[in-house]
Amino acid sequence: MTGSTEHSTTPSACCDAGAGPAPAAPRLWTVDEHLADVLAAVGPLPAIELQLLDAQGCRLDEDVIADGDLPPFDNSSMDGYAVRTADTEGATDAYPSVLSVVGDIAAGAGELPRVGPGQAARIMTGAPLPPGALAVAPVEWTDGGTGTGVAAAAMTAPVPDEEVRVLRPVAEGAHIRRRGSDVPAGTRVLEAGTRLGPAQLGLLAAIGRPTVKVRPRPRVVVLSTGSELVQPGEPVGPGQIADSNSFALTAAAQEAGAIAYRVGAVPDEAARLRAVLEDQLGRADLIVTSGGVSVGAYDVVKEVFESYGGVDFRRLRMQPGKPQGFGRIGGAAGVPLLALPGNPVSAYISFELFVRPVIRTMLGAADVHRPVVRALCPAALRSPAGRRQFLRGRYSAVDGTVEPVGGAGSHLVGALARANCLITVPEDITALPAGSEVDVVLLDS
Secondary structure (H helix, E strand, O other): OHHHHHHHHHHHHHHHHHHOOOOOOOOEEOHHHHHHHHHHOOOOOOOEEEEOHHHOOOEEOOOEEOOOOEOOOOEEOOOEEEEOHHHHOOOOOOOOEEEEEEEEEOOOOOOOOOOOOOEEEEEOOOOEOOOOOOEEEEHHHEOOOOOOOOOOOOOOOOOOOOEEEEOOOOOOOOOEEOOOOOEOOOOEEEOOOOEOOHHHHHHHHHOOOOEEEEEOOOEEEEEEEOOOEEOOOOOOOOOOEEOOHHHHHHHHHHHHOOEEEEEEEEOOOHHHHHHHHHHHHHHOOEEEEEOOOOOOOOOHHHHHHHHHOOEEEEEEOEEOOOEEEEEEEOOOOOEEEEEEOOOHHHHHHHHHHHHHHHHHHHHOOOOOOOOEEEEEEOOOEEOOOOOEEEEEEEEEOOOOEEEEOOOOOOOOHHHHHHOOEEEEEOOOOOEEOOOEEEEEEEOOO
């Protein structure tokens, strides 16, 4: 037995002595380390001046100050008659105030008639208040100039030198939009960092701004790699699958605020991938790929990207999404690249954790990350040691609970489509009993 023991250990010792120390295992990055490394390499895109409609979805790079009052003049909020309030005191249906109509004022009118004692001017909504008038009597409070003494439902055609009967008193300032009542001159109407939507663009137009200085929306090129991929609607042959990643990731980039270009599937051919990249670099602020980042024999993504230099492929302490790639194509000033795993769930979760914050950073947004809340999970959870696991789940804000959806497989797109959150299990936890409190990343906020 002694000889047997020596025989079994001596060759190993000799080999170790001759070969030297074993190579160190590749570093495993944490999720936080990888994210910090990625975000340290990007920043907001340079600000540019854009026409209003071209700026939709962008973030302001400046405070916007109103140069003038809004509205710029006192104007009527109703169709009716501009009057002096003293002339309508005590007016009733039985004893109306009979006023002489001295003119008509439409929206955009320049020359305005003066309203004197016992007079009124027909006025339309948005028209400037004439001198002498202190209020507007809505047409419903008058006979509309019909002479019947009955309240009119609408304005009638103008009649020269007509009279109008006002059937109730009108308080001073009634139905008048005062100059500057919405926005006084000198007001800061929008702050830097504000996202420009329809309401904000309407405000900018209202205060007379034809252009605005913004952080532009980043242009994101999305492509999938893999000779097994076919386009939706095409026949699926043996060993083939439909390309879902490029659609999901392009939609996710658009939802994050980017202008996204879906390139589609590129086969596992280095020359073809390089040609596609060269074609897309001119319009990309960011390139996002999926597939080809593991250790497979046909994973040409690493081969092509590493040939550009500046792209690092690494393994993360997470599940799913362990293999990741990040860097720039074209040196330090080149286009940032994020290479994601090919499994659909891995790709999508990687996008949420790493790509979305990059897009939001490029936009100049303050809310770079998805919101995280604490929730009770009625189900027991298991997780691999040393890995931060991201499980798909359904979160209920009503009772503050979250339920896992589907399993942990990185191919389960059906479960992913039903999820509205990611349940996070930390690296140092392998099991959580039912009823545990967990961190939940909200995907629909």
